[in-house]
Amino acid sequence: MSTTSSYAAQSATSLLAPFKIDRRDLGVNDVKIDIEFCGVCHTDIHYAKNEWGSTHYPVVPGHEIIGKVAALGSAVKHLKIGQRVGAGYMAGSCHQCPSCKAHLEQYCLKGFTTIFNSPTKDPGGFAYGGYAKNIVLDQHFVLSVPTGLDPAGAAPLLCAGITTYSPLMHWGVKPGMTVGIIGLGGLGHLGIKLSHAMGAKTIMITTSKTKALDAIKLGADEALISTDKIAMNRMLNQFDFLLNTIPVPHDFNPYLRLLKLDGTMCIVGSIGPTAELNTEPLVYGRRSIAGSIVGSITETQEMLYFCAKHHITANIEIIKMNEINVAFERMLKGDIKYRFVIDMSSLSVT
Amino acid sequence: MSTTSSYAAQSATSLLAPFKIDRRDLGVNDVKIDIEFCGVCHTDIHYAKNEWGSTHYPVVPGHEIIGKVAALGSAVKHLKIGQRVGAGYMAGSCHQCPSCKAHLEQYCLKGFTTIFNSPTKDPGGFAYGGYAKNIVLDQHFVLSVPTGLDPAGAAPLLCAGITTYSPLMHWGVKPGMTVGIIGLGGLGHLGIKLSHAMGAKTIMITTSKTKALDAIKLGADEALISTDKIAMNRMLNQFDFLLNTIPVPHDFNPYLRLLKLDGTMCIVGSIGPTAELNTEPLVYGRRSIAGSIVGSITETQEMLYFCAKHHITANIEIIKMNEINVAFERMLKGDIKYRFVIDMSSLSVT
Numbered sequence: 001m002s003t004t005s006s007y008a009a010q011s012a013t014s015l016l017a018p019f020k021i022d023r024r025d026l027g028v029n030d031v032k033i034d035i036e037f038c039g040v041c042h043t044d045i046h047y048a049k050n051e052w053g054s055t056h057y058p059v060v061p062g063h064e065i066i067g068k069v070a071a072l073g074s075a076v077k078h079l080k081i082g083q084r085v086g087a088g089y090m091a092g093s094c095h096q097c098p099s100c101k102a103h104l105e106q107y108c109l110k111g112f113t114t115i116f117n118s119p120t121k122d123p124g125g126f127a128y129g130g131y132a133k134n135i136v137l138d139q140h141f142v143l144s145v146p147t148g149l150d151p152a153g154a155a156p157l158l159c160a161g162i163t164t165y166s167p168l169m170h171w172g173v174k175p176g177m178t179v180g181i182i183g184l185g186g187l188g189h190l191g192i193k194l195s196h197a198m199g200a201k202t203i204m205i206t207t208s209k210t211k212a213l214d215a216i217k218l219g220a221d222e223a224l225i226s227t228d229k230i231a232m233n234r235m236l237n238q239f240d241f242l243l244n245t246i247p248v249p250h251d252f253n254p255y256l257r258l259l260k261l262d263g264t265m266c267i268v269g270s271i272g273p274t275a276e277l278n279t280e281p282l283v284y285g286r287r288s289i290a291g292s293i294v295g296s297i298t299e300t301q302e303m304l305y306f307c308a309k310h311h312i313t314a315n316i317e318i319i320k321m322n323e324i325n326v327a328f329e330r331m332l333k334g335d336i337k338y339r340f341v342i343d344m345s346s347l348s349v350t
Numbered sequence: 351m352s353t354t355s356s357y358a359a360q361s362a363t364s365l366l367a368p369f370k371i372d373r374r375d376l377g378v379n380d381v382k383i384d385i386e387f388c389g390v391c392h393t394d395i396h397y398a399k400n401e402w403g404s405t406h407y408p409v410v411p412g413h414e415i416i417g418k419v420a421a422l423g424s425a426v427k428h429l430k431i432g433q434r435v436g437a438g439y440m441a442g443s444c445h446q447c448p449s450c451k452a453h454l455e456q457y458c459l460k461g462f463t464t465i466f467n468s469p470t471k472d473p474g475g476f477a478y479g480g481y482a483k484n485i486v487l488d489q490h491f492v493l494s495v496p497t498g499l500d501p502a503g504a505a506p507l508l509c510a511g512i513t514t515y516s517p518l519m520h521w522g523v524k525p526g527m528t529v530g531i532i533g534l535g536g537l538g539h540l541g542i543k544l545s546h547a548m549g550a551k552t553i554m555i556t557t558s559k560t561k562a563l564d565a566i567k568l569g570a571d572e573a574l575i576s577t578d579k580i581a582m583n584r585m586l587n588q589f590d591f592l593l594n595t596i597p598v599p600h601d602f603n604p605y606l607r608l609l610k611l612d613g614t615m616c617i618v619g620s621i622g623p624t625a626e627l628n629t630e631p632l633v634y635g636r637r638s639i640a641g642s643i644v645g646s647i648t649e650t651q652e653m654l655y656f657c658a659k660h661h662i663t664a665n666i667e668i669i670k671m672n673e674i675n676v677a678f679e680r681m682l683k684g685d686i687k688y689r690f691v692i693d694m695s696s697l698s699v700t
Contacts, residue, residue: 261457277627279617282641291632
């Protein structure tokens with residue numbers, strides 16, 4: 001066993017605190033990564049606070065990992081010691097089901113293994129994530145990070161980036177299309193940059209005039225205030241695709257009417273029970289509501305190359321590890337543009 | 351003006367009763383049809399009873415019309431006097447918007463004109479439908495009925511038939527696919543026949559064991575009882591496409607999990623507010639919920655030829671015009687396999 005220091009929540013009410021954990025020894029297919037940066041996603045808060053009821057304590061969150069290869073198992077041929085790599089929300093899948101065989105591990109029919117809180121053969125029985133000095137991962141789930149991408153700004157690409165890139169690509173976003181990005185946060189701000197880089201006319205849809213202005217600075221062609229009924233009516237039947245990043249349950253119906261015939265609104269933010277659905281805008285317009293979760297490993301690698309080519313990274317605020325609880329509080333108030341990233345050199349076991 | 355006798359509701363509480371109405375004089379683009387048969391759709395009840403709050407009395411329902419050409423405007427070249435024709439829910443559209451230009455009049459951005467209860471230049475100001483001796487319609491919305499199709503059994507194809515055919519075609523139903531038809535009524539029973547004829551493995555999904563057996567007789571390969579949790583779990587991730595014909599608000603979530611990766615459930619029955627949506631099955635499986643309304647005129651013509659080729663008509667019970675109120679009552683109890691069709695020769699003005 002190798003040991004590392006991590007930041008863990010040890011109960012639903014505990015703050016995250018320094019903690020010594022064991023990692024599994026390096027297997028032949030494993031990669032050990034010395035973690036440089038780890039993004040802070042809302043999912044980390046859900047798990048730290050056991051809001052989904054499935055947390056195994058102690059839990060080490062963190063699934064937007066950038067680091068350098070520290071050690072390689074004997075079967076790992078495509079990576080080199082010292083190379084910059086990344087890892088995201090997935091750390092395993094069955095590799096046997098139709099989804100896995102189609103290289104869509106994120107839809108593994110047995111359920112993909114998350115990088116933390118999933119059952120594992122590691123000491124402790126449940127995987128520890130990226131709020132840590134290092135991590136040992138199956139090579140299949142380790143991405144090459146192209147040179148030229150700022151490592152701290154690239155960390156959120158591993159979750160927020162791929163979560164928005166994958167549906168934009170799947171629904172064929174390209175020049176000539178009008179795309180709406182609903183909600184401006186960690187996901188939404190990358191959605192704007194990616195949709196814009198794909199060549200679509202990109203419109204921010206938000207309740208906030210301040211966010212509307214911010215979105216234009218991020219590359220949105222226009223902004224639409226969703227509480228402005230006249231503006232919303234003017235945009236009926238105008239959108240080819242809507243990416244809905246709002247992270248809480250809400251009424252979908254006003255947005256659906258913005259879609260053209262055969263348009264799709266894809267949900268990537270609010271997972272679980274939401275508001276009552278009105279089928280009328282679906283029926284009168286053959287519109288669809290769909291969902292999407294992260295993206296495949298192949299797509300994630302493509303996305304990293306795409307971001308390097310188009311100079312896309314997240315807008316971030318770098319914090320020290322011992323500032324994480326304040327960061328969680330600020331995230332809950334929406335007080336972050338647009339992602340906290342932990343500088344892992346700030347983590348030391350006391 | 352030419353006059354005709356019709357069956358009309360004159361208020362929300364009145365029974366339908368014989369009534370003399372005027373039809374507009376034949377225009378150059380018009381076709382006058384002597385109506386032989388008219389199917390009875392649940393929408394007729396909604397309008398007769400003003401359940402959607404938009405009925406203009408007196409209302410003459412009826413939008414599954416089969417008859418013979420009685421007169422032709424001078425610009426109508428593709429039809430002949432005496433030829434058997436049909437007409438469905440649509441009687442007009444703008445012909446200018448992107449949907450109309452794409453020959454998808456059912457998604458006309460100005461809203462298609464319904465065959466009854468829509469504003470019209472006809473006497474009275476609102477169109478009268480097919481519970482009548484004859485009707486005058488724009489040639490664009492008049493379909494040729496192929497010989498070999500039983501005229502009474504063909505009437506419901508003009509609404510129930512096209513409403514199920516259009517989404518089955520749009521989502522590419524073909525051999526090798528597994529299709530679920532949810533709900534066995536006027537729409538569902540035609541959905542089974544059409545999906546089966548398209549070569550898909552067709553599975554009836556119903557709460558009722560009796561309906562499950564009936565569905566097999568209609569051509570379903572299998573039936574799935576939706577209240578049987580073990581059977582439902584066995585069928586998770588098995589369906590390429592689900593056609594949801596349930597006419598009332600209900601919980602979509604148990605059905606969504608039956609879809610494969612990238613599968614779609616299309617709503618054709620319950621239009622309006624429905625139950626709370628859980629986005630989880632959408633997100634974990636990139637599944638979609640969509641909707642569809644009737645079908646284009648081009649598709650409706652194709653559907654009639656398809657039905658003639660595959661010997662598909664609706665299972666019907668022929669009634670006389672003065673039995674319509676009993677028919678409405680029986681429909682509300684689900685006591686019809688699967689469509690009432692009015693023999694219009696039974697209508698005479700008293």
